[in-house]
Amino acid sequence: MATITLKQVEKKFGDSFAVKPLDLTINSGEFVVLLGPSGCGKTTTLRMISGLEAVTGGNIYFDDQDVTWLKSSARDIAFVFQFFALYSHMTARQNIAFPLQAQKVPKAEIEQRVKDVANMLKISHLLDTRPGSLSGGDQQRIALARALVRQPAAFLMDEPLGALDAEFRETMRAEIKRLHIQQNATTVYVTHDQIEAMAMGDKIIIMSRAEVQQAGTPSQVYYNPSNLFVARFIGSPGMNLVEGEFHGDIISLPDGSRYAVPAKWQKPLAFTIPMDGKVIIGFRPEAVVVNTEGSLHAGVYADDLHGGYSMLHLEIGEVVAHARVGREYRFPIGTPITFDLDPDMVRFFDPQTEKAIRLDATNGSAA
Amino acid sequence: MSNITLEHVTKRFGANTALEDVSFSIKDGEFFVLLGPTGAGKTTTLRVIAGLEKQNEGTVLFDGDNMDGTTPADRDTAFVFQQYSLYPNMTVYDNLAFPLRSPLRKTPENVIKTRVTDVAEKLKITHLMDRKTARLSGGEMQRVSLGRAIVRQPRIFLMDEPLSNLDAKLRESLRVELKHLQKVQNSTTLFVTHDQIEALTMADRIAVLDKGRLLQIGTPEDIYDRPATTFVAQLVGSPRINLLRTDRDNGTLQIIHSDLQLPTPNDAIPERLLLGVRPEDVRLEDEGSFEGVVTLIEPLGVETIVHIKNGQQTLLSVVSGHSPALIGEPVRFNVAMDRLHYFDMDGKRIS
Numbered sequence: 001m002a003t004i005t006l007k008q009v010e011k012k013f014g015d016s017f018a019v020k021p022l023d024l025t026i027n028s029g030e031f032v033v034l035l036g037p038s039g040c041g042k043t044t045t046l047r048m049i050s051g052l053e054a055v056t057g058g059n060i061y062f063d064d065q066d067v068t069w070l071k072s073s074a075r076d077i078a079f080v081f082q083f084f085a086l087y088s089h090m091t092a093r094q095n096i097a098f099p100l101q102a103q104k105v106p107k108a109e110i111e112q113r114v115k116d117v118a119n120m121l122k123i124s125h126l127l128d129t130r131p132g133s134l135s136g137g138d139q140q141r142i143a144l145a146r147a148l149v150r151q152p153a154a155f156l157m158d159e160p161l162g163a164l165d166a167e168f169r170e171t172m173r174a175e176i177k178r179l180h181i182q183q184n185a186t187t188v189y190v191t192h193d194q195i196e197a198m199a200m201g202d203k204i205i206i207m208s209r210a211e212v213q214q215a216g217t218p219s220q221v222y223y224n225p226s227n228l229f230v231a232r233f234i235g236s237p238g239m240n241l242v243e244g245e246f247h248g249d250i251i252s253l254p255d256g257s258r259y260a261v262p263a264k265w266q267k268p269l270a271f272t273i274p275m276d277g278k279v280i281i282g283f284r285p286e287a288v289v290v291n292t293e294g295s296l297h298a299g300v301y302a303d304d305l306h307g308g309y310s311m312l313h314l315e316i317g318e319v320v321a322h323a324r325v326g327r328e329y330r331f332p333i334g335t336p337i338t339f340d341l342d343p344d345m346v347r348f349f350d351p352q353t354e355k356a357i358r359l360d361a362t363n364g365s366a367a
Numbered sequence: 368m369s370n371i372t373l374e375h376v377t378k379r380f381g382a383n384t385a386l387e388d389v390s391f392s393i394k395d396g397e398f399f400v401l402l403g404p405t406g407a408g409k410t411t412t413l414r415v416i417a418g419l420e421k422q423n424e425g426t427v428l429f430d431g432d433n434m435d436g437t438t439p440a441d442r443d444t445a446f447v448f449q450q451y452s453l454y455p456n457m458t459v460y461d462n463l464a465f466p467l468r469s470p471l472r473k474t475p476e477n478v479i480k481t482r483v484t485d486v487a488e489k490l491k492i493t494h495l496m497d498r499k500t501a502r503l504s505g506g507e508m509q510r511v512s513l514g515r516a517i518v519r520q521p522r523i524f525l526m527d528e529p530l531s532n533l534d535a536k537l538r539e540s541l542r543v544e545l546k547h548l549q550k551v552q553n554s555t556t557l558f559v560t561h562d563q564i565e566a567l568t569m570a571d572r573i574a575v576l577d578k579g580r581l582l583q584i585g586t587p588e589d590i591y592d593r594p595a596t597t598f599v600a601q602l603v604g605s606p607r608i609n610l611l612r613t614d615r616d617n618g619t620l621q622i623i624h625s626d627l628q629l630p631t632p633n634d635a636i637p638e639r640l641l642l643g644v645r646p647e648d649v650r651l652e653d654e655g656s657f658e659g660v661v662t663l664i665e666p667l668g669v670e671t672i673v674h675i676k677n678g679q680q681t682l683l684s685v686v687s688g689h690s691p692a693l694i695g696e697p698v699r700f701n702v703a704m705d706r707l708h709y710f711d712m713d714g715k716r717i718s
Binding site for chain 2: 037166167170173174177178181193194195198199200218219222223232233234235236237238284285286301302304305306307308309311313320322324333
């Protein structure tokens with residue numbers, strides 16, 4: 001399995017960038033997810049790695065080999081697309097064996113490898129069936145088997161679960177990740193679904209408007225989003241963002257309530273916040289602690305059951321924030337409530353740059 | 368707004384039975400959700416209520432009056448579809464005013480203006496009033512479609528998967544707004560969806576349909592906490608409920624192909640059964656009575672899904688926040704005994 005390195009790789013169409021110059025390392029055996037809304041450049045990036053799309057600048061390496069101008073078929077990669085391209089006149093077995101036959105692998109070995117991969121994906125009983133008569137999920141399993149039967153330098157997957165229904169997507173998500181753990185194959189996986197990205201990725205590269213917004217582990221992008229885009233995009237619902245005005249140890253909110261700034265944040269905020277004092281407080285729904293003595297105020301806009309927990313939707317001035325709470329917290333619309341925020345889960349953003357304020361910000365580093 | 372009742376409604380298309388003996392009652396001011404997979408009969412139910420399809424058997428009543436022989440216009444329902452059907456060359460204002468300008472209603476222009484302004488404020492589209500709808504985003508268009516339905520005061524709103532075509536973030540926020548609006552206006556609403564989260568979060572009551580049959584009616588709590596069948600149990604909740612083939616041996620329940628044993632809650636439990644455990648009721652605890660090996664971890668941020676294998680069985684557990692569990696390592700857990708679900712081999716709940 002290869003380490004894939006992108007150095008200043010870019011894609012321009014005329015004057016506009018589909019992908020701005022990008023540096024990226026995908027370590028051997030790593031599962032890296034390219035995540036973002038449609039048009040962000042994630043698929044173009046994947047296609048450049050695959051060789052289906054030529055770069056307009058920069059270099060791509062598989063280990064030490066520069067593959068930038070190598071055609072796709074010479075790059076030793078296996079593809080899985082959203083729409084399974086299976087041969088309808090062949091059985092599942094013939095479909096899976098096809099890439100190995102093309103590589104002229106001995107017959108006995110082909111048989112063994114098809115058997116192994118079919119076992120792994122639990123499709124042994126389907127091997128003599130033609131894909132046309134199978135469900136979408138089974139067809140996608142066969143398409144996966146056809147990719148996995150090879151041992152390529154890397155797997156490239158473009159929204160492979162995008163066309164499946166919700167419950168099946170959950171099952172397949174776990175299966176693909178389980179296979180990855182067994183095979184430890186370098187994998188680049190494209191999706192617009194942040195839940196899929198979080199569940200599967202060792203590392204997530206979040207893209208928007210042709211550039212990387214943040215690269216990090218699921219935990220890093222969830223707890224420490226680098227900017228407002230990531231804060232909103234990751235999480236379901238995304239991070240709550242409320243603008244206020246900074247006055248040293250408190251931030252006053254639009255509804256008049258005063259948020260006491262946790263001690264450890266007072267200095268970094270004082271160093272970073274612009275002259276007008278405007279700052280955005282960010283907090284995940286689970287950071288809200290409903291509390292009769294709480295210093296923050298809101299009116300209940302709606303409340304609902306999500307199964308194992310409830311979600312309270314809170315009107316704070318013009319903003320509706322979301323609070324994930326126990327099932328016993330149900331209130332009629334309009335009920336005034338008070339709450340606090342878990343001080344370890346509060347983040348701050350500069351409304352002008354949209355960037356997260358760092359806890360280690362000092363006069364020097366903010367300048 | 369009205370009480371809407373279906374009594375023993377059956378609808379056939381040729382040899383195909385789309386609805387079979389369906390009965391339910393939507394109360395005035397209620398947010399009632401029909402939940403089921405594709406082909407369950409949800410849209411047919413809406414169309415029968417609207418008068419767009421005639422049932423083969425049974426009765427549709429609006430406030431106690433039999434609706435047989437009435438036209439869709441007589442029934443005065445308002446539809447919101449998945450695909451917004453706006454007039455692209457009209458402004459948002461004119462689209463919203465359109466249903467009120469119908470020659471049948473003859474609403475005065477000043478009344479129209481008040482109503483349209485009011486609805487636009489509620490849906491936060493006041494700034495779009497002069498815009499042609501062709502130039503709006505998908506979310507804005509769906510807001511205008513909703514506005515066009517609620518600008519009238521029909522007897523019931525019939526909503527057919529109105530949020531399905533929107534992206535995840537927009538769906539989330541419109542879901543909350545729609546629920547808020549329904550509660551504030553107290554409008555009778557029948558909402559059709561295949562999305563269990565929409566059903567759980569928005570409904571006062573949910574009716575679960577499958578293959579034309581009604582499986583269960585209840586509040587979101589009823590459906591989630593006391594599913595009538597394994598089908599309902601698996602339809603709601605994400606990740607899905609763990610369903611485990613289990614044998615009873617006197618006072619012990621043995622989950623097959625594993626060494627997981629539980630005490631039998633009572634004598635009504637049959638010898639062969641399906642045991643249901645919601646993932647949040649599988650709790651990782653150092654002193655837990657059960658042991659397994661972690662086979663997969665899915666960190667979703669707010670919670671983590673941990674896959675635990677014991678024998679040949681895999682249980683999913685949901686823990687809040689980050690989990691210290693490691694793939695390949697043993698882990699101990701408990702199950703919430705008072706939250707277990709027991710089903711017979713036909714999938715029916717044992718009470």
